[in-house]
Structures are given as structure tokens and as C-alpha cells.
Amino acid sequence: MSGLTFIHTADLHLDSPFKGMRQLPKEIVTRLHNSTFLSFQKIVKLAIKEHVDFVLISGDLFDGENRNLLTQVKLRQEFQRLNQHNIQVYIIHGNHDHLGGKWISVEFPENVHIFSEKPEMMVYKKENGVTVHLYGFSYGQRHLIERSARHYKKVDGADFHIGLLHGSIEGNTEHSPYSPFSLKELLDIGFDYWALGHIHKRTELSLYPPIIYPGNIQGRHKKEIGEKGCYLVRLQQKEASLQFVSTHDILWEKKELKFEEIHSFDELLAFCQNERENVRQNNTGVFLELVIRVEQVNEELLFTEEDLLELLQEDEEGREDFVWVHSVKLNVLSAEILLEGNQSFYSLISSHAENKETVLEALLPLYAHSAARRFLENLSDEELQQITEEAKSLLFALLSGKGGITS
Structure with missing residues (x-):
């Protein structure tokens, strides 16, 4: 049985306002405001180059609950590029872009799959028969303090099981404690990979199995220093290869x-x-x-x-x-x-x-x-x-x- 190749990313924060940077020259202001989208375009190029099976986005695609229409249209164009290469996209929404916001919706192409407010499972099947169960849910509102990990249940019938979760590992004090969980909770569920989001600092909570925060794709202020990017993951039955790829423009x-x-x-x-x-x-x-x-x-x-x-x-x-x-x-x-x-x-x-x-x-x-x-x-x-x-x-x-x- 062959394995999987996918990209795990989170916390895109497209259209981030970059507060407090008004005194910059016009050229740098423009570059800064375009940086989150330029970073995502690098991820799309990487996905096409590496012939990945799918892209996982673990919450906070947008910076606010009221999504900019132009940004949605541009995002749809990037999803269409992935669709042309038969690359699927699986998305959960987080606290910043929760489903309770108000916005003008645009229709995404058929390769984009968005998890609903209630925890659910989606099935991905490769042409060679390899089957994947993907589990996740989107925030229905901004403030979610429930321990959502307890709703994840492994369903038999797949070669690989992957969970998408936007939330805080217990003990983290730098981010709001939304959908908190412990490492033991995730390990006990028995998935092959956990695609986490919410924490903007890249963190590998576990390697066996991988439980990963990729961090955000583009630093937005002076507290978010260092490389930003995504993970290119090659998953086999009993092992995983993890490669962090820088995507930041600034x-x-x-x-x-x-x-x-x-x-x-x-x-x-x-x-x-x-x-x-x-x-x-x-x-x-x-x-x-x-x-x-x-x-x-x-x-x-x-x-x-x-x-x-x-x-x-x-x-x-x-x-x-x-x-x-x-x-x-x-x-x-x-x-x-x-x-x-x-x-x-x-x-x-x-x-x-x-x-x-x-x-x-x-x-x-x-x-x-x-x-x-x-x-x-x-x-x-x-x-x-x-x-x-x-x-x-x-x-x-x-x-x-x-x-x-x-x-």
C-alpha cells in the first residue's frame, strides 16, 4: 500500500490589517498588506510541484468574521488552480473566521470541502484505493471553551485517520484558551496525524504520531519573529516524514x-x-x-x-x-x-x-x-x-x- 502526501497549514489570516504600522513608506505598506496572500500562493505552488493528494487548512483562513469579498474571490482562484491538478482542500474554520460571522459568500470549486459546526468525518480515496478518514469541525462562534477533542471518534474502514482541530494545548498562556485539549486526549484517540491550528508558533507536540502546530504562514507583528510556513507531510502506514517549508514574504x-x-x-x-x-x-x-x-x-x-x-x-x-x-x-x-x-x-x-x-x-x-x-x-x-x-x-x-x- 502506498502512502499519502499532503500539506498542513493553518492561521492564514488573509487580509490581516497589520495594526500599528501606519508610518511606513507606501511601498512597504502595500507589500505588508499583500504578504499573507503571497505566502498562501507559495503554498499552492508547493502543493502543485509536490503533487500532493490534498491540502489541510486548520482554521483562521481570514483575519475577521466579516470576510472581504475581493479576498474570497482571489482565494477561489487559488483553489481553482489546485482543482486543475486534482488536489483536494479540507478546511475547518476557527475563532477568527467562525461560521457565525456575516459576509457575502462566493462559491468555491468542487475540490474544497468545509467541515460544518458539528464534528463530522469526510472520506478521501486515492485512485489506487488508499482510503483516508478526515475528522473535524468549524467554530460556530468566536468563543469556544468546550473541550471539543472528546467528540472525535475513530471510525474503522480507512488506511489513515487524520484529525483537524483548531484549539489550545493546555498550559499555553499566549493565546486565548479556545477548545482546550491535553496531549493525552489526542494520543488516546489513535489518529495517524493531528493537523492543529490556533497557536502561531510552530510546535511539534508529538512525532509518534505527529501532532503538529505549523504556526501561521506569515508573521504579522514583532512578536511573531522567525520563519513562517507550512508542513509538507509524507505519511506511510507506520512512519511519517515531516518537512517544514518557509512561505513568508516578510x-x-x-x-x-x-x-x-x-x-x-x-x-x-x-x-x-x-x-x-x-x-x-x-x-x-x-x-x-x-x-x-x-x-x-x-x-x-x-x-x-x-x-x-x-x-x-x-x-x-x-x-x-x-x-x-x-x-x-x-x-x-x-x-x-x-x-x-x-x-x-x-x-x-x-x-x-x-x-x-x-x-x-x-x-x-x-x-x-x-x-x-x-x-x-x-x-x-x-x-x-x-x-x-x-x-x-x-x-x-x-x-x-x-x-x-x-x-
Whole structure:
């Protein structure tokens, strides 16, 4: 018996608004707004090139419940390309594009199969007789807190069993806990592959059998750094070959530079320019955040973040392989040198800043505000650490009188 070849992708977020990026040059704004669809087109090309049997999309094709009509038409064209090569598409909808939204519907080609709100099984059969049972459901509404995995039941009569599920693995605090599940729950069901969605960070929860979050196909903000893409899967009766394939059109990166001392602005600029060239990639745009950690700086080194950013962004907007430095943070690490007589005060403040509960308590009024909390997500440990470091750097500047150094 021959095996299967398929693509597993999720969290396309087509038509993502990319909030907070309004100050960019027009060329880069256009590129950014097209990036999610360009990434999906790469997946379609990959599917055709590899002659896959089908493509699995595990939720959140669209960024919002009210789908853009033009985007739906463009998506249909890509599905039609797959149909011309007899490649099937199996889709579940997630919390962002749930079935309870309102939109003008377009009819997709016959190769597109969308799971309904109630858990169901679909059958795929290859020309050589290999049979696959695919299990899944689409969100009927945005907020789904039920443990949906308990509705999945393996049905005999197939060579392979594949589950599609959009939800959160227990213990994940960076995403809303929709349709939560445990690893044991999925393993006990006995499927050959679990095609997960919802978590934007690529994660292989299990390899035997594969239980996979492919992550989203295109990073949309500075928290979604690194390669983004899909999985090309070759499934045999007792083994699986997993290949992650990058599809992003724009890459988000964060780099840290550490120095004992910086003597001049030209020296600092050269360091940053060199790092900018190190991350440049052919045919790919890059949004870069630079964090510079230095033990001490020359007292005459006074500049603003805007000065450095303007120089690093110069002549980048017209390049296909642009590297747009969107943030520079200079963290001076030597509290003894900078604070001198204020050391005891700094130590007191610093000890509070390093206490996670204290930081969360300080942020509580913001999250309790009725207007603000609608736009806020839970902070990860990394983000809390970043807030702490930025607070310390601001404290350095205030107490040392070196207000020209920003972070």
C-alpha cells in the first residue's frame, strides 16, 4: 500500500490589517498588506510541484468574521488552480473566521470541502484505493471553551485517520484558551496525524504520531519573529516524514548586540548597519528590531532613537529585499557606573521590577479599563521581561541625567 502526501497549514489570516504600522513608506505598506496572500500562493505552488493528494487548512483562513469579498474571490482562484491538478482542500474554520460571522459568500470549486459546526468525518480515496478518514469541525462562534477533542471518534474502514482541530494545548498562556485539549486526549484517540491550528508558533507536540502546530504562514507583528510556513507531510502506514517549508514574504526578526563600551555614534551606527546586512535575504523583506546592550557609554554620546532609525531606514523602501529597522533599544547595563550615589534606590526599584506579580499588579489598571482591555492580549513572560528591561533603562536615564540616551 502506498502512502499519502499532503500539506498542513493553518492561521492564514488573509487580509490581516497589520495594526500599528501606519508610518511606513507606501511601498512597504502595500507589500505588508499583500504578504499573507503571497505566502498562501507559495503554498499552492508547493502543493502543485509536490503533487500532493490534498491540502489541510486548520482554521483562521481570514483575519475577521466579516470576510472581504475581493479576498474570497482571489482565494477561489487559488483553489481553482489546485482543482486543475486534482488536489483536494479540507478546511475547518476557527475563532477568527467562525461560521457565525456575516459576509457575502462566493462559491468555491468542487475540490474544497468545509467541515460544518458539528464534528463530522469526510472520506478521501486515492485512485489506487488508499482510503483516508478526515475528522473535524468549524467554530460556530468566536468563543469556544468546550473541550471539543472528546467528540472525535475513530471510525474503522480507512488506511489513515487524520484529525483537524483548531484549539489550545493546555498550559499555553499566549493565546486565548479556545477548545482546550491535553496531549493525552489526542494520543488516546489513535489518529495517524493531528493537523492543529490556533497557536502561531510552530510546535511539534508529538512525532509518534505527529501532532503538529505549523504556526501561521506569515508573521504579522514583532512578536511573531522567525520563519513562517507550512508542513509538507509524507505519511506511510507506520512512519511519517515531516518537512517544514518557509512561505513568508516578510520576515520579522529581533537581534541583540552586546558590547563592553561604545565610544562614538559612528561606531554604534556601523555596528547596526552591519547587523542589518547580516539579516538581509533575497526576495524577502525583513522587519528588524535591534536591542543593544552595553556596559557603559561615552558621556558625550547623546542621540535619540529617531536619529538612529532614520539613518538605518534610509534608501530601504525601494528594495525588494528591504530590511526595515522599526525599533532600536539601547540598554546600558552598568548600574554602578550610571547611578553612583543612587544605587540603594535603584536596587529597591529593581527588586520590585523583577517580581512578576508586582509588574502584573502595576499593569492591572490598564487591563481593567473598559475601553483599553478590548485591544489587549495576555502578556507572555518574554513581554513582561521586556517591560522590566525598558523600565530599568528609563530609570538609568532619569537618575543619571543622561536623558539623551533613549531605549
